[in-house]
Amino acid sequence: MTGVRKIFSRLAALAILGGVLAGVWFFIVAPVMQIQAAQTADLQAAQVEKVRLTAAITNLTFRLENGDAADLKGEIWQAKQAGEMTARIQAELGDIARANGITLRSVTPARAPQLPLVETTALRIEAEADLSQFRALIIAIEQHSPALFIERASIRRLNRPGRISEQPLVFFQLDIVAPVRVGGE
Secondary structure: OHHHHHHHHHHHHHHHHHHHHHHHHHHHHHHHHHHHHHHHHHHHHHHHHHHHHHHHHHHHHHHHHOOOHHHHHHHOEEEOOHHHHHHHHHHHHHHHHHHOOOOEEEEEEEOOOOEOOEEEEEEEEEEEEEHHHHHHHHHHHHOOOOOOEEEEEEEEEEOOOOOOOOOOEEEEEEEEEEEEEEOOO
């Protein structure tokens, strides 16, 4: 009888140990691996975006260095004063958003990146829209002339009780950069 009890005791200990190991795997290791996979995907997406932006900058630099600057004149925002420039860009972003059925929550100054051969100004916009409106806004910004570039995006899906729609609702923040020349019109 004692031998059977020892076997059951050992089996119970092994079962508990197995349960603890399974718990560690499912509640610690697996979530960490999922987070790491998501971060790796985000890093790869950022690297692809960096390559795209670097290619665009290289192309603009090449065009500037080869006397093709006349073609770029329409791509650079121009104003006599910095405040006027910011107001024009802000108004244009508001018009683009409204044209796509979006009301901006806020438009605030953001840190402008340093680009070769051109000054920049940056604004952060915040709004919420359904996914199709958001997509249309992104396309309109990227295809705008004078140029507007999306430097950073933060997008979060919103869950609204009682909201019925085919498209999910998202909240987003976009840092938008514009190449500028102050002092000339």
